[in-house]
Amino acid sequence: MTKPATPNGSTLGAENRGAFSTSAAPALPVDSGPVVRRRDTTGSLVMIADDNELNVRVAQAHLTGAGYSRFLTVTEPIEILPTVYRDEPDILLLDLMMPGISGLEILAALRCDHRFAHWPILILTAATDGELKRAALEQGATDFLNKPISPEELVPRVRNALVAKYYHDHLEEQVAQRTAHLKLAQREVVHCLARAAEYRDNDTGQHVMRVRAYVEIIARNLKLDPEIVQLIADASILHDVGKIGIPDSILLKPDRLSDEEFEVIQHHCGFGYSICSRVPLETDDCGEHCQSGNLFLDTYSSPLLRTAATIAATHHEKWDGSGYPRGLQGTDIPLEGRITAVADVFDALSSRRPYKEPFSVERCVSILQQEKGRHFDPALVDVFLDNLDEAIAVREQYGDD
Numbered sequence: 001m002t003k004p005a006t007p008n009g010s011t012l013g014a015e016n017r018g019a020f021s022t023s024a025a026p027a028l029p030v031d032s033g034p035v036v037r038r039r040d041t042t043g044s045l046v047m048i049a050d051d052n053e054l055n056v057r058v059a060q061a062h063l064t065g066a067g068y069s070r071f072l073t074v075t076e077p078i079e080i081l082p083t084v085y086r087d088e089p090d091i092l093l094l095d096l097m098m099p100g101i102s103g104l105e106i107l108a109a110l111r112c113d114h115r116f117a118h119w120p121i122l123i124l125t126a127a128t129d130g131e132l133k134r135a136a137l138e139q140g141a142t143d144f145l146n147k148p149i150s151p152e153e154l155v156p157r158v159r160n161a162l163v164a165k166y167y168h169d170h171l172e173e174q175v176a177q178r179t180a181h182l183k184l185a186q187r188e189v190v191h192c193l194a195r196a197a198e199y200r201d202n203d204t205g206q207h208v209m210r211v212r213a214y215v216e217i218i219a220r221n222l223k224l225d226p227e228i229v230q231l232i233a234d235a236s237i238l239h240d241v242g243k244i245g246i247p248d249s250i251l252l253k254p255d256r257l258s259d260e261e262f263e264v265i266q267h268h269c270g271f272g273y274s275i276c277s278r279v280p281l282e283t284d285d286c287g288e289h290c291q292s293g294n295l296f297l298d299t300y301s302s303p304l305l306r307t308a309a310t311i312a313a314t315h316h317e318k319w320d321g322s323g324y325p326r327g328l329q330g331t332d333i334p335l336e337g338r339i340t341a342v343a344d345v346f347d348a349l350s351s352r353r354p355y356k357e358p359f360s361v362e363r364c365v366s367i368l369q370q371e372k373g374r375h376f377d378p379a380l381v382d383v384f385l386d387n388l389d390e391a392i393a394v395r396e397q398y399g400d401d
């Protein structure tokens with residue numbers, strides 16, 4: 001039976017809705033009119049820049065009368081930009097006609113700086129300066145204040161510009177917060193999926209966490225972009241998600257697998273690819289699409305899942321072409337797959353398995369060295385072994401015992 005909707009349309013009770021609150025920031029109001037009047041902007045830092053000191057004093061006096069108390073006043077045009085950069089006021093009232101450097105030049109310089117691209121700059125100008133006003137608008141002026149300045153014009157224009165800045169700043173903040181929440185939720189879902197697959201043959205689920213950490217060590221020390229490092233590391237935890245499609249009788253078999261059974265096991269790469277990409281591996285040229293960036297999955301797969309699909313499909317490929325499922329060779333194997341191969345094998349060697357005890361670090365290192373250029377990309381083995389201390393610390397942190 002459908003749960004009746006609460007007055008606000010939600011089918012969640014109040015106790016549950018709280019758990020879904022995503023932000024401490026207030027929701028944007030639908031009607032901005034009353035809010036413009038309500039929002040107090042008088043605590044803002046107002047900068048007034050005019051080579052005529054009398055104009056500065058008049059503007060300051062009008063704003064002081066409206067409750068504003070924090071001012072930066074500059075009458076030396078050459079000091080305007082350094083003052084803005086240093087003190088980052090909330091709004092600038094700027095004269096256009098000044099000696100040395102014009103207001104238009106200052107406007108252009110500030111609009112080129114991303115920090116001040118949407119920042120309120122009100123131009124102080126004579127009502128007759130039509131051409132100059134057009135030029136100022138071209139350069140991104142927010143609004144105009146006609147000289148001589150009247151409080152009836154000045155105060156509401158300053159307040160409106162400050163309110164607009166407040167919502168612009170907070171909108172960006174809110175979008176950043178929501179984006180971060182979405183990324184976190186996506187990572188958590190990916191972790192859940194990885195653990196679900198891992199519980200099939202590993203009670204602790206620590207294998208995927210160690211592989212993730214080893215992948216992160218290699219990718220970071222390759223000096224990849226930090227966002228790419230995070231992406232590959234997060235995606236790597238799904239490398240064996242395709243095990244979900246392998247029968248228990250084969251996946252959990254403690255004895256050596258027959259050739260037929262090993263063939264079945266190999267299908268976990270294709271299953272993993274399909275789970276992450278919703279496309280059967282056979283219909284896509286994974287190696288090519290990863291390298292060319294021509295991702296036809298763009299329309300319905302996130303970068304995290306696309307990378308996970310690539311890793312699932314290629315983490316058993318070998319540098320010399322003897323791996324599976326496709327026998328890709330060398331750099332035809334996507335980098336994320338080559339990195340995960342080193343991490344996955346190191347973890348298999350250094351961990352307890354039903355059929356073996358953990359190998360010593362020395363023995364693991366020796367096997368990785370032997371397999372350089374055969375199983376593994378030699379450069380990646382070197383990077384991993386150069387940072388072996390980090391890997392050993394990971395093994396201790398995420399132990400199975």
Ligand SMILES: [Fe+2]
Binds near residue numbers: 315
């Ligand atoms: Fe695997």
